[in-house]
Amino acid sequence: MSAIPQSIYANQKASLDKILAAQGSIFGGFEKLVDLNLKVWKATFDDVARASQQAIELKDPQEAVAFTSNAVQPNADKAMAYSKHVYDIFSSVQADLSKLTEEQVNESQQQLHDAIEQYAKSAPTGSESAIALMKSSVVSATNAYETASKAAKQATEAAQSNITAATNASLKAATEAAEASKKATSRARSSAS
Numbered sequence: 001m002s003a004i005p006q007s008i009y010a011n012q013k014a015s016l017d018k019i020l021a022a023q024g025s026i027f028g029g030f031e032k033l034v035d036l037n038l039k040v041w042k043a044t045f046d047d048v049a050r051a052s053q054q055a056i057e058l059k060d061p062q063e064a065v066a067f068t069s070n071a072v073q074p075n076a077d078k079a080m081a082y083s084k085h086v087y088d089i090f091s092s093v094q095a096d097l098s099k100l101t102e103e104q105v106n107e108s109q110q111q112l113h114d115a116i117e118q119y120a121k122s123a124p125t126g127s128e129s130a131i132a133l134m135k136s137s138v139v140s141a142t143n144a145y146e147t148a149s150k151a152a153k154q155a156t157e158a159a160q161s162n163i164t165a166a167t168n169a170s171l172k173a174a175t176e177a178a179e180a181s182k183k184a185t186s187r188a189r190s191s192a193s
Contacts, residue, residue: 014107022100029093036085043078076174080167087163094156102149109142 051071058064116138120131 011111018100018104022097025093025096025100029089032089032092033086036082036089040078040082072174072177076177077171080171080174084167091160105145109138112138 054067055064058067116131116134119134123131
């Protein structure tokens with residue numbers, strides 16, 4: 001076998017490996033999401049059964065108001081936790097795919113560099129300026145890619161920071177709302193007595 005078909009074979013194998021790795025990452029994320037949803041559904045069914053039993057035992061409207069008020073906070077916390085888990089799953093898959101993409105780009109750049117070097121060895125006399133132009137173009141494209149990649153990473157980090165801040169603010173607001181509801185319920189009980 002000659003060197004060219006062997007290198008084509010190696011490139012095809014490497015590409016297939018990358019595709020399989022990406023597929024594995026996506027499927028792993030899907031599997032985690034399904035597992036999370038199954039756990040949430042089971043917990044929800046258990047919570048509904050428990051709440052139904054408690055609701056049956058309520059004797060007056062004040063107990064019903066207190067029961068409803070006390071149910072709000074845990075549900076808000078669970079919704080926020082679920083959102084955080086989903087976000088973490090998607091972030092993990094995105095990070096894996098970004099890593100695979102970066103590896104593929106680096107390999108492609110190396111292959112292009114090797115091809116230019118191979119061409120330079122067998123190029124006719126007087127083509128040095130054309131080869132220098134090709135090398136310069138590859139360096140410029142690599143620099144542009146690296147700049148864009150760094151900007152994308154910074155944007156991702158900023159977005160993650162903003163999502164964390166928004167999540168914390170939402171949890172705080174939900175906690176404050178639950179506390180206000182409990183205080184209102186307590187006042188209603190006191191004035192009804």
